[in-house]
Amino acid sequence: MSAGGDIAGAGARAARVTPRWLKQARRVMASRPASILIYLAVIWAIVATALNGAEAMGYNWQWYRIPRYFFEAVEGGIVLGEIPWGLVGTLALSATAFLLATFIGLIVALLRLSDLIVGRWVARGFLEIVRNSPLLVLLYVFYYVFGPIFGLDRYSASVLCLAVFHGALISEIFRAGINAVAKGQWEAADAIGMTRWQVYRYIVLPQSVRFMLPPMTGEVVNMIKSSAIVSVIAVAELTTIGRNIISDTYMSFEIWFTIAAVYMVVTLIISTGATLLERRYTVRD
Amino acid sequence: MNPGASSIIELTGVSKYFGPFKALDDIKLTVRTGERVVVCGPSGSGKSTMIRCINRLEEHDEGKIVVDGIELGEDTQNIRAVRQDVGMVFQQFNLFPHLTVLENLTIGPIRVRKMEKAKAEALARQYLDRVHIPEQAGKYPAQLSGGQQQRVAIARSLCMEPRIMLFDEPTSALDPEMINEVLDVMVELAGTGMTMVVVTHEMGFARKVADRMVFMESGRIVEVAPPAKFFSDPDSDRARLFLDQILEH
Ligand SMILES: Nc1ncnc2c1ncn2[C@@H]1O[C@H](COP(=O)(O)OP(=O)(O)OP(=O)(O)O)[C@@H](O)[C@H]1O
Ligand SMILES: [Mg+2]
DSSP, X not given: OHHHHHHHHHHHHHHHSOOHHHHHXXXXXXXXXXXXXXXXXXXXXXXXXXXXXXXXXXXXOOGGGSGGGTEEEETTEEEEOHHHHHHHHHHHHHHHHHHHHHHHHHHHHXXXXXXXXXXXXXXXXXXXXXXXXXXXXHHHIIIIIIHHHHTOOHXXXXXXXXXXXXXXXXXXXXXXXXXXXXXXHHHHHHHTTOOHHHIIIIIIHHHHHHHHHHHHHHHHHHHHHHGGGGGGGTOSSHHHHHHHXXXXXXXXXXXXXXXXXXXXXXXXXXXXXXXXXXXXHHHTO | OOTTSOEEEEEEEEEEEETTEEEEEEEEEEEETTOEEEEEXXXXXXXXHHHHHHTTSSOOSEEEEEETTEEOSSOHHHHHHHHHHEEEEOTTOOOOTTSOHHHHHHHIIIIISOOXXXXXXXXXXXXXXXXXXXXXXXXXXXXXXXXXXXXXXXXXXXXXXXXEEEEESTTTTSOHHHHHHHHHHHHHHHHTTOEEEEEOOOHHHHXXXXXXXXXXXXXXXXXXXXXXXXXXXXXXXXXXXXXXXXXXX
């Protein structure tokens, strides 16, 4: 009688508990070496398929010609090739546009949160127009319409277009960050007689940084990626360089793989840096 | 009470609406310089709304509010002038979490009063002494106990050298063992002759420092009386009922 009860109890327990082999299998699958193996297998499968396809269409791989687009040996040393220069162009363009976008974003966010009805209305209109236009169309408007009207060259038009497009997104990041600061902070700052500007400058914005940092670094990465679009109006940057090299050499597979890899390396470095930065910020309080 | 003293806060016919809801109804209250007024009443009776109107954290819809000779209206210059003269202590402390205790105290004098940093820090240390936490100057608010935080908040207000101090339930968010350290500081402050308007349910404190008790209900001031009379023999049944309820605990 009591023995039967024990067995039933053990059975019930076994049903609830995951079997040992399954647990072990899960642990192995989640381990780092297993993950790397699985990852490599997937990559290999993709690459193999691509290579097979390329072979089937008779593509003539010329990877050996790629390194010279990174570094060139000249008399007396080594100089940077076209691709690093393209990357410099991309980074300069993105950085300029991002600074401007941050400025626009802050202004639009403050307008939206202000007491000025006209200000709120202007900010809303700006947001709706920008958010509902494709980036490519916006670029054409800046280059083909605002360009001749305001005398913008292709570079300025590109910077402004990217700044306006990302400025709209950044303004939402600012707005959310500002709203995330407790209402009591406003009241305490108001109560000691601060002006609205002082409240933002010394009390609210410093506290919003913590909320804004993760989406802002995401926005940096987005900016770098969307800056590629200016290649359609032939502004000198990474993607444009890629197109130029291909029109000279017809190595489209190698060059596009390479350009994509360069973008990826840069954005991965930025994301990793951002994660470290965020960690430091969270430790502080 | 000194009948000769001039009035420093004057509310006449003040009403305030939240949408259709009338939170303050024809409030009339005069506070004289150096007077200590304790405001009490049931939850939702408009106590916070009334004292927040005094430094215009809430805007009144009808009537007139004059603080230290300045009428509160749309003029932001006036509002800031009044706010520099009126310190406010909140139930939730509302310290600036990204600033150290010392920076919490000096930011007002430096940014609003345009005081030199060294002078502001000397002033801040003096007030930290006054609230008995001189040793916490370098810490961040989150590293302090609730009672210490509230005392820092009081010191922060005092650093603006206000003529009036408003307190909105300054001890309600505190653990019981920390209430007295804050009340002690407030009693000491009353001893310096500061004009104080205090919303609180700490009746021991009220008995000790109040010149007048103000009892509110449903957005109205129902009774104003000296504490001796208010606690022993209030005129209104509402106040009597309220006192019975809170003195039971
Ligand atoms: N921002 C607001 N919007 C709408 N209604 C509000 C707002 N602030 C206060 N009220 C309402 O006004 C009334 C008075 O609120 P108030 O905070 O002044 O009361 P109180 O006497 O301080 O109460 P308590 O003891 O709970 O703090 C309440 O009914 C409250 O719901
Ligand atoms: Mg209240």
